[in-house]
Amino acid sequence: MADFLQQVVSGLASGGIYGSLALALVLIHRATGVINFAQGEMATFSTYILWTLTANHGWPYWPAFAVTLLVSFAGGIGIHELVIRPVERGSVLRIVIVTIGLLLLINGAMTWIWTGEVRYVQGPFPTRTIDVGGVAVSLQDIGTIAVSIGTVGLLWLFFQFTKVGLAMRAAAVNPAEARLVGVRVTWMLGLGWGLAAVLGAVSGMLTAPSAILDPTMMQVVLIYAFAAAVLGGIDSPVGAVVGGLLIGVGLNLLGAYVDFIGSALQLPAALAIILIVLMVRPAGIFGRREVKKI
């Protein structure tokens, strides 16, 4: 039992990371209507900024964390303005191809700036475990859960209770109507990209301490995030987070208790989840089926 709970907690920690990145995908999908294939590389890039500040310039962790978020926010807005906006009115396929191009571009830029050499990012939380009712829980897991859920919570408050948050939701669900009430929709879409970049940065920075930082660090995490977003419903922010937690815990348990899966088959398992959801319930758990009027 103790072992089981331990697996659940560490699954929640990975799930928080998947959920944050999945939420980033959902934000962009709602705003721009496409899956942002570059989301993982954007997150890795942000993590390199953290590494540069902490390891190269000797910054303490949290100020570097905060600055990384700010830079990522500006970067997300910049990407929207420079790369996405010019093709935004084009077909979905065009935008998707642009995000794939962006993936290659950012990946190349990372190798160019930081070389492909592996780096290690020191996490802010101690790696020791504490005893919670007979269950050994790692402090790093608890910290990871707290930061990812905290970020998602703050974002929820922003969308629910601020004027700009409301305007962003309006711009996402009905851009034409939003413009009629005076919302500058293009700015809102840019803001969405900025916030998605922030979420990605959080997921990258939380992934790094238990992984190796190289330009491909988030590629696998992005697949899990896809699975989470698809499972929860690609247009549902709540679904993304719940989907992330479910995938994190589910894969962890599968890996621990189903012998033939182990840790080697977790990625195929995630892909299987994507396939099954798309076949059985394309709208995901929380998504609403789109009704098109003819």
Add this chain to the structure above:
Amino acid sequence: MSALLELKGVEARYGAVQALRGVTLEVPEGSIVAVLGANGAGKTTALRAVSGTVRRTGEIFFAGKPLRGGPESVARAGIAHVPEGRGTFTDLSVQENLKLGAYTRRDRGLGSDIARMAEYFPWISERGDQRAGTLSGGEQQMLALARALMGRPRLLMLDEPSLGLAPMIVREIFRIVRELNEKNGLTVLVVEQDARIALDVAASAYVLEVGQVVVSGPSSELRENEAVRRSYLGY
């Protein structure tokens, strides 16, 4: 009375179809003006030309200044456009719809304005958290109107407020529009297929046919006009 809104030779097209062929009209400050006409006469396009949701040529003046830019700028200038077919954010709640109506405002009078809307439409106060998409057609039209008013516009543009609604609800909506005009001096430009009710509330009207103004004048004159009577009033 000076004109709050003035269109001079406005033209607009959708692809190969020319929807407006040089429309000139005036909306005096503090008045209600109706635009009548059959389906496809260009009534909706005329409003869309003003709000900047369709490309147009020709001149449009608002409060004496040329009106430029997209719908965001037009909304900020003080023009509220209630589009055809109940323009509400169906995924958002009634309260959120009202708040969005006041998006361009910077003052803190939001709460009292929502209370004022609840006086016109009492159901609003009980159902603030309901999703707009689950309201009845009439309620959605009222919400669209209330949302437009939340922005405290100088000019309200209504597109076919009667479309698909029961006569009683239509009368109620027009009663409120008239009251806003008489009490608060709100200027209104209304596009309507139901010429009878439109001529009842409006001080003057323009009749559009294939993108051109064919008749215009005070409502009382138009009601006596033989052609208007036969084509649009049906007697």
